[in-house]
Amino acid sequence: MSSLDGHRILIATLFLPNTVNLSPHATPILTPVSHGASDALNKAAPVSVKKPAVAPLRSIVEDLTVKSKGITPTVTPDLEAPNPFAPPPYSLAPPLIAPISHIATIKNAARVSSPSRVPGSIGNVFSDSPLLSAGFHSDTPHVTHPSLRGSHGYGSDGAILQMPPPAVASPATPLVRRSSRTSNSRSASLRRSNSALSNNDGRNSAIAPWAIQNSVHGNVGLHKAVASVEHELDSKLWIGVLDLPTDDFSEEMRRDVHTKLGQNENFPVWVKDEDFVGCYDVFCHQVLWPSLHYAVPDAPKTKVFYESSSFEQYKTVNQKFANAIVSVYREGDIVWVNDYHLCLVPQLVRQKLPNATIGFFMHVAWPSSEIFRCLAVRKQLLYGLLGADLIGFQTHNFARHFRQTCSRILSLETLPKGIQLENSFVDVAVFPMGIDVADLTVKRSNPEVEEWANSLKQRYEGRKLIVGRDKLDGVHGVRHKIIAFEEFLEKYPEFQGKAVLIQVALATTEQNELQAYITDVVSRVNSRFGSLTYLPVVLLHTTDITFPIDESTRGMALRTHEYVECQEKTKRPLILSEFTGSYSYSGFRQCIAINPWDYKNTADAIFQALTMNDEEATSRWQDLHSHVITQTAQAFVTSFLTRCVRVHAEHLQRSATSIPPLSISTLQPRYVAAKKRLILLDFESTLWTEDPRITYHQGEVGNQVWVLSGLPVLGGLEKLASAVPGLGLVAENGCFIKEPQADEWVSMVSKLNFSWRPLCVEILGYFTERTPGSFVEERGASVVWRFPGWRDGPEKQWALRQAAEAQNHIWDSLGERFGLRIIPGTTSFLVLPKNVSRSTAVGVILRHEGAPTSLASASAADPHIPVPHPLRNPRAIHVARSTPGQSVTSTTPPTAGEFQIILTLSGDEHLIRRLNRLEGSETCSTSGKGSDAKWRLESSDALASLKHFVSHSSACQ
Numbered sequence: 001m002s003s004l005d006g007h008r009i010l011i012a013t014l015f016l017p018n019t020v021n022l023s024p025h026a027t028p029i030l031t032p033v034s035h036g037a038s039d040a041l042n043k044a045a046p047v048s049v050k051k052p053a054v055a056p057l058r059s060i061v062e063d064l065t066v067k068s069k070g071i072t073p074t075v076t077p078d079l080e081a082p083n084p085f086a087p088p089p090y091s092l093a094p095p096l097i098a099p100i101s102h103i104a105t106i107k108n109a110a111r112v113s114s115p116s117r118v119p120g121s122i123g124n125v126f127s128d129s130p131l132l133s134a135g136f137h138s139d140t141p142h143v144t145h146p147s148l149r150g151s152h153g154y155g156s157d158g159a160i161l162q163m164p165p166p167a168v169a170s171p172a173t174p175l176v177r178r179s180s181r182t183s184n185s186r187s188a189s190l191r192r193s194n195s196a197l198s199n200n201d202g203r204n205s206a207i208a209p210w211a212i213q214n215s216v217h218g219n220v221g222l223h224k225a226v227a228s229v230e231h232e233l234d235s236k237l238w239i240g241v242l243d244l245p246t247d248d249f250s251e252e253m254r255r256d257v258h259t260k261l262g263q264n265e266n267f268p269v270w271v272k273d274e275d276f277v278g279c280y281d282v283f284c285h286q287v288l289w290p291s292l293h294y295a296v297p298d299a300p301k302t303k304v305f306y307e308s309s310s311f312e313q314y315k316t317v318n319q320k321f322a323n324a325i326v327s328v329y330r331e332g333d334i335v336w337v338n339d340y341h342l343c344l345v346p347q348l349v350r351q352k353l354p355n356a357t358i359g360f361f362m363h364v365a366w367p368s369s370e371i372f373r374c375l376a377v378r379k380q381l382l383y384g385l386l387g388a389d390l391i392g393f394q395t396h397n398f399a400r401h402f403r404q405t406c407s408r409i410l411s412l413e414t415l416p417k418g419i420q421l422e423n424s425f426v427d428v429a430v431f432p433m434g435i436d437v438a439d440l441t442v443k444r445s446n447p448e449v450e451e452w453a454n455s456l457k458q459r460y461e462g463r464k465l466i467v468g469r470d471k472l473d474g475v476h477g478v479r480h481k482i483i484a485f486e487e488f489l490e491k492y493p494e495f496q497g498k499a500v501l502i503q504v505a506l507a508t509t510e511q512n513e514l515q516a517y518i519t520d521v522v523s524r525v526n527s528r529f530g531s532l533t534y535l536p537v538v539l540l541h542t543t544d545i546t547f548p549i550d551e552s553t554r555g556m557a558l559r560t561h562e563y564v565e566c567q568e569k570t571k572r573p574l575i576l577s578e579f580t581g582s583y584s585y586s587g588f589r590q591c592i593a594i595n596p597w598d599y600k601n602t603a604d605a606i607f608q609a610l611t612m613n614d615e616e617a618t619s620r621w622q623d624l625h626s627h628v629i630t631q632t633a634q635a636f637v638t639s640f641l642t643r644c645v646r647v648h649a650e651h652l653q654r655s656a657t658s659i660p661p662l663s664i665s666t667l668q669p670r671y672v673a674a675k676k677r678l679i680l681l682d683f684e685s686t687l688w689t690e691d692p693r694i695t696y697h698q699g700e701v702g703n704q705v706w707v708l709s710g711l712p713v714l715g716g717l718e719k720l721a722s723a724v725p726g727l728g729l730v731a732e733n734g735c736f737i738k739e740p741q742a743d744e745w746v747s748m749v750s751k752l753n754f755s756w757r758p759l760c761v762e763i764l765g766y767f768t769e770r771t772p773g774s775f776v777e778e779r780g781a782s783v784v785w786r787f788p789g790w791r792d793g794p795e796k797q798w799a800l801r802q803a804a805e806a807q808n809h810i811w812d813s814l815g816e817r818f819g820l821r822i823i824p825g826t827t828s829f830l831v832l833p834k835n836v837s838r839s840t841a842v843g844v845i846l847r848h849e850g851a852p853t854s855l856a857s858a859s860a861a862d863p864h865i866p867v868p869h870p871l872r873n874p875r876a877i878h879v880a881r882s883t884p885g886q887s888v889t890s891t892t893p894p895t896a897g898e899f900q901i902i903l904t905l906s907g908d909e910h911l912i913r914r915l916n917r918l919e920g921s922e923t924c925s926t927s928g929k930g931s932d933a934k935w936r937l938e939s940s941d942a943l944a945s946l947k948h949f950v951s952h953s954s955a956c957q
């Protein structure tokens, strides 16, 4: 039985997997999105596989020109409405040489559906290539340009889907999609396409003929991943928009679409076309997408304009999604929100459904906080995400950047596990996306693939092929790739006339394409090295090696996973940008990694790939393949959803309101019966303002009372030790321990490397100089930075900002290297060794309990636990540092020892969780926040309650 049993999954993603074909001739046909070769689509009309026409020395481009003749575009560019955001009229064709001008032709050609997907037909040359589709793609739609998307034939299930029924796609029934990448073409297509639905007064009551079909928009990788675990999910519902303009849909039409898509587990969200354009074309693509990929829009005025106006539309669309989720939500559902288009949805849903299980997965990259902070709406986006129980990222780096962004911009406490908010906790974790290998294997076995492979082999016989397939925008580095290829031809002239770079450029918004800026380099390379029979750069497809280069980080780059699988026979190498999500996994270390900004190194990588001997290529491929078949789509979906359920249960249990107040009457009998009791008190949340001697008076026969503090030995704790010698004391969050009645303090950190301290103090010196009223406090084993933050105003704002910067700086330069931990407070933060805590100190105390020896030898048998070191003179603690590199992590859980009851009053969650595992342990949170503790208590009532406890117990005895 899986933990997902009984849960329905509500999957919110911008585009639904299914959409509407508004062709006047279309007959409504339900084509469920399902998995594998046996789905409904694959059972549709058989495909007649026609051998591709092979003309060895004729260029593909030439073929395309011929094939595209006579195809009428559904949208005539000059009818398009002006886009207020668009740059001056944009056309790829005039300045370009042949290949690019053919792209333009292809765009037009693709606006009309072609009935056939067999090789040789040309509705859309990209999508007509099964080789390309099978081998190089899964996570992006095969055709992303609005006009290209007019082509039918691809389901979201991928390229080898067999023909959709003729009613869905035929030359006579042009498809109309949401041409969302460019507002202008979308408006034009809207007017035309929806004429079937409207009469003179706009909407009418007609239900136009329409058919369901798989959408080629959106995150096809996600659609496929969910389909791959369909049998494991009880039920699910996709929530998203249709990929075509819908303003003109009549109410009846909407109802009809709702009902029929509903049968296919799709729930349409109705968004005004104008809002959609502002949200998607402008805010998502012009502002968020580049920023998340390290390319902050470079024209500040434009950015501000885009951001402020289009963000309103982004909010509107997010609100519509949240409303839709709330309207269908049933208790027990798991709400799974996907990707950067919907960052505000978790918080909006949380406001309406405080107890819902909400997970958010970010499919794209998350940049350094330095980049993210450039966004004017940074806080709104972050708080929007923090409404989730769980936020997932593709890689550890993205997750780390996100945590740092929250700490820097929102001044929130971040832990490796997630983000602590005032009253809740948000888990942050990593779930690498993968592909459905089994499904791809089935698709690859389609004879059509073989046909195409052979065709291409013949066409390029004797030549070395390099294949790239990228979105044509400023982020994906197509320009870099072409320049590197030029460098390669120059440096290795023996490959001139022999090596061909086939670059499939997936179109995106006009604005983004302009930023890709490739026309000059393509013409330069082709005119420098080309001839009548040799075109070095072709903007299309094929085999040998793939070459996915990102100018910046990419979420995962799943097409490289597919490429690897498609190399099962040939096993040729993969060149991969070190900035892709995929490369961050060690399983991809056997690719040829490049820095795409380094053209020379990339040129050498191409040479290495083309000349690599088969033995090495095979051995590298085997490693890549093992990784791809392990990090699968199935593992991604199930681990993300399972974790959602788990963390939600934890969060519910921890929520402050669900923890019962400490009940003395319930615990009293056990307290009285116990012969040995351990009482652990957080100094900061219990004794801070009290006369410390009170703790001693609470101690009665059989009691051992320990006070745990973050304070140093010298000062308050030293005084407490001499005033109440019977107390056990823990100083500096576990770094030093003093047993009851003992004279000496014991260091738990004597074996640690403290060379980070001067470096840390130096960094803090810089921030101290800039922050009036701040100062550094060096303790025995930790360093504290205190800053003025009591009164609201610019000083506090500045100090908080500096504190966040300082933490990030320390974390980046020292944190991982030295294994440090940073504990933020409201007017200070503390830096200390990561493996020492109040919890590890209590572990040592419990182990020591009953042992005849001193604390110093209590843990000697366990090499993993802190090594106590006796300090005869507490004032000598400062020098008690020695051998570097000693681990102090305890792997052996402590037992309750001889204590029959352990009563803990603390705000330290780590300690509480650890003690919860012990028999006889009663944990009580004094933090006032969500907690895993069994009980809760106001910190101001803590001592009074304890006293009450003790006096009751005395009365009973």
Ligand SMILES: O=P(O)(O)OC[C@H]1O[C@H](O[C@H]2O[C@H](CO)[C@@H](O)[C@H](O)[C@H]2O)[C@H](O)[C@@H](O)[C@@H]1O
Pocket (backbone or CB within 6 Å): 138, 139, 140, 141, 218, 219, 220, 221, 222, 284, 289, 363, 364, 433, 554, 555, 556, 557, 558
């Ligand atoms: O272009 P958009 O509609 O704005 O969406 C962005 C891209 O999202 C999806 O790709 C992302 O998710 C993939 C799977 O997790 C990941 O491999 C990829 O690196 C991410 O960029 C979608 O598959 C793309 O088509 C979209 O362009």
